[in-house]
Amino acid sequence: MDKMPPWADAVLVPLFSLILAAIISAIVILLIGEDPWEAVKLMVDGAFGNTRNIGYTLYYATNFIFTGLAVAVAFHARMFNIGGEGQALLGGLGGAYAALYVPWPHWSLAILGGAVASAAFGAAWAAIPAYLQAKRGSHIVITTIMFNFIAAALLNYFLVGPLKAPGMEPATETFPAATHLPSFETMFDPLWKAIAGPEADVIFQRSPANITFFLALLACVAVWLLIWRTRIGYQIRAFGWSQPAARYAGYSATKLIMTAMLISGGLSGLMAVNQAMGDAERLVLNAVEGAGFIGIAVALMGRNHPVGVLLAAILFGALYQGGAELAFWTSIPREMIVVIQGLVILFTGALDNMVRMPLERLFVAGGYGKRPKAPKSPIKPAE
Amino acid sequence: MSFMKTILGGAAAAALTAGAALAEPAIIYDLGGKFDKSFNESAYTGAQRWADETGESFAEFEIQSDAQREQAIRRFAENGNNPIVMAGFSWATPLSEAAADYPDTTFVIIDGVVEADNVRSIVFSEHEGSYLVGMLAAMASETGTVGFVGGMDIPLIRKFGCGYAQGVKAVNEDATVIANMTGTTPAAWNDPVKGSELTLAQISQGADVVFAAAGGTGVGVLQTAADEDILSIGVDSNQNYLHPGEVLTSMTKRVDNMVYDAFTAGENVEPGFNVMGVANEGVGYAVDEFNEELLTEEMLAEVQAAADAIASGELTVHDYMSDESCPAVDF
Numbered sequence: 001m002d003k004m005p006p007w008a009d010a011v012l013v014p015l016f017s018l019i020l021a022a023i024i025s026a027i028v029i030l031l032i033g034e035d036p037w038e039a040v041k042l043m044v045d046g047a048f049g050n051t052r053n054i055g056y057t058l059y060y061a062t063n064f065i066f067t068g069l070a071v072a073v074a075f076h077a078r079m080f081n082i083g084g085e086g087q088a089l090l091g092g093l094g095g096a097y098a099a100l101y102v103p104w105p106h107w108s109l110a111i112l113g114g115a116v117a118s119a120a121f122g123a124a125w126a127a128i129p130a131y132l133q134a135k136r137g138s139h140i141v142i143t144t145i146m147f148n149f150i151a152a153a154l155l156n157y158f159l160v161g162p163l164k165a166p167g168m169e170p171a172t173e174t175f176p177a178a179t180h181l182p183s184f185e186t187m188f189d190p191l192w193k194a195i196a197g198p199e200a201d202v203i204f205q206r207s208p209a210n211i212t213f214f215l216a217l218l219a220c221v222a223v224w225l226l227i228w229r230t231r232i233g234y235q236i237r238a239f240g241w242s243q244p245a246a247r248y249a250g251y252s253a254t255k256l257i258m259t260a261m262l263i264s265g266g267l268s269g270l271m272a273v274n275q276a277m278g279d280a281e282r283l284v285l286n287a288v289e290g291a292g293f294i295g296i297a298v299a300l301m302g303r304n305h306p307v308g309v310l311l312a313a314i315l316f317g318a319l320y321q322g323g324a325e326l327a328f329w330t331s332i333p334r335e336m337i338v339v340i341q342g343l344v345i346l347f348t349g350a351l352d353n354m355v356r357m358p359l360e361r362l363f364v365a366g367g368y369g370k371r372p373k374a375p376k377s378p379i380k381p382a383e
Numbered sequence: 384m385s386f387m388k389t390i391l392g393g394a395a396a397a398a399l400t401a402g403a404a405l406a407e408p409a410i411i412y413d414l415g416g417k418f419d420k421s422f423n424e425s426a427y428t429g430a431q432r433w434a435d436e437t438g439e440s441f442a443e444f445e446i447q448s449d450a451q452r453e454q455a456i457r458r459f460a461e462n463g464n465n466p467i468v469m470a471g472f473s474w475a476t477p478l479s480e481a482a483a484d485y486p487d488t489t490f491v492i493i494d495g496v497v498e499a500d501n502v503r504s505i506v507f508s509e510h511e512g513s514y515l516v517g518m519l520a521a522m523a524s525e526t527g528t529v530g531f532v533g534g535m536d537i538p539l540i541r542k543f544g545c546g547y548a549q550g551v552k553a554v555n556e557d558a559t560v561i562a563n564m565t566g567t568t569p570a571a572w573n574d575p576v577k578g579s580e581l582t583l584a585q586i587s588q589g590a591d592v593v594f595a596a597a598g599g600t601g602v603g604v605l606q607t608a609a610d611e612d613i614l615s616i617g618v619d620s621n622q623n624y625l626h627p628g629e630v631l632t633s634m635t636k637r638v639d640n641m642v643y644d645a646f647t648a649g650e651n652v653e654p655g656f657n658v659m660g661v662a663n664e665g666v667g668y669a670v671d672e673f674n675e676e677l678l679t680e681e682m683l684a685e686v687q688a689a690a691d692a693i694a695s696g697e698l699t700v701h702d703y704m705s706d707e708s709c710p711a712v713d714f
Contacts, residue, residue: 056450056454059450060450149568152567152568153567156535156536156537156567156568157567160536160537160538164538167475167496168472168475168494168495168496168538168539168704169472169473169475169476169495170537170538171476174476206453206457208450275449275450279450280449280450282476284449284473285537285569286414286449286568286569287449289447289448289449320447320448323447324447324451324454327444327445328442328444328455328458333445334416334445334447337447
């Protein structure tokens, strides 16, 4: 055995990668003449300093959980779905149709209906590349990325044409009030007032975090159950590890590719529930804002495990929100935030082995790795 | 006592300077960023001109996502920045939700309309300015075919294209207008290579004047037009200087003046609805030392006559956004 214990793989590797990314970011911030320590304080305070900031962080995190899970599920079948962006756009379209044209009596039904419609549209958008991969061998990376552009054009058509609200903006009308999902403010502030007295400050004031966050947590549990506790999940993993072996076992490649990609597309589509129904309460162009791509980084960093995805999504949500605060109060330009995010992705994703290999050697040299392999714990990542 | 005085004095001074720092104006740019060589940059130029002239500073923010719109408005308003200027039509919805919560703050929205007591809405009649440069294009064209390269395919850009086509047809009824959009995503605002390709395609179809209403993409359009020895028309800012003698004119949309005026007025910005058209010099065509050789006296006389007619109301240019259709060109 020349492996690290699983906890080191899951905790230490990302941690060291993050520290490396932070060091390089600090150097870049120094080079542009700002104080990195101030920047860190601003970012942390901006992301977690008060309930409103936490609300923003969790709102972004909710988006990233969905897209991260989407990438993770597909990756267990070794399908690299980089079409999360397009699938989420289409999910928004489905959600918008559901919210605008179905007279929902109450938000609790609307969130279910919206989720089903969003997931269905997202899944449908993933179905075509999946079918082409399964039946024609068209590479999923190429097709899903091309479908992102088609999705953007399609959404543009709908928002400039049939779904457009009167006025200048390419956006739908505001969804009916019954479909507006409860925000953290409406959910938790009365509770807080009951505990801390009516004079207490409003918590989560006007932050976009909403009940969809809990839907995202449910999705995490569901994905874990699916991948590690169901027959189809086992088949997907087996297929991912070795396609010939899976075929030999009698699994249908077409079925597995389609299933994994449909679930993946559906999860991407669910992001729209958070964005369109939870926050904007209408569908706008560019609603996804790159969350589909950040999902790739989130899944990579989270080792394709729901717990990892959840933590990585919160980290990226914090980077997103903290970065915005940084841009508000310093002259650090917006591009710098992108650089920091890019460095995190680079180190946790692309340069993973740079940290893992020395760490592994360290563990082996220290004798830890020679112990017999521990029984598989459910938390252990699938990789 | 004197110690107390010092402390109180210090506190008062701190409060004063804090107050002064807080009252500084703020500007929020739209997606696409501050240096887009076009709309946002024009807003930035106006703000910077104000800062250079007065020696004061202003707060600014470039949003990254849609969720940050309301956040940015509220953060600046709660910080005491006043007035808060935002450039772009997408600000209308978040501002209409936030404005009422900050009655003591004045907001200025450019390219959008919000009806509230503390909001100054400014919209431009881009179709009028585009009409005028369309006339110039038709008069300068020898082939009778002119081109239009739009940025992202949204109603606002169709409004530019529609006004342009009407101007072309007003001069030469048989002229052909080739209209292309660069794309359907915000990337279309900053894709000079695609702009260049579209220009080459339009040249191959006979176009010898091309109007770019495409943000940063227009840089590629103007460059290719200059390389291929045809004429081009710039947009938003006066872009005549980019290729002296090769840019026929520019359709100017004075976003910078609007920001400058708002910052100059400070907290006393007048709320209300303003249309900036040819009549009040919000839009127009640029004539300077870089393009004067390209424009003959007759051309200038004719286009000025049209400008006067538009200003006086004798001539109405169809606004694409009034009914989402265009009599002069198909998109």
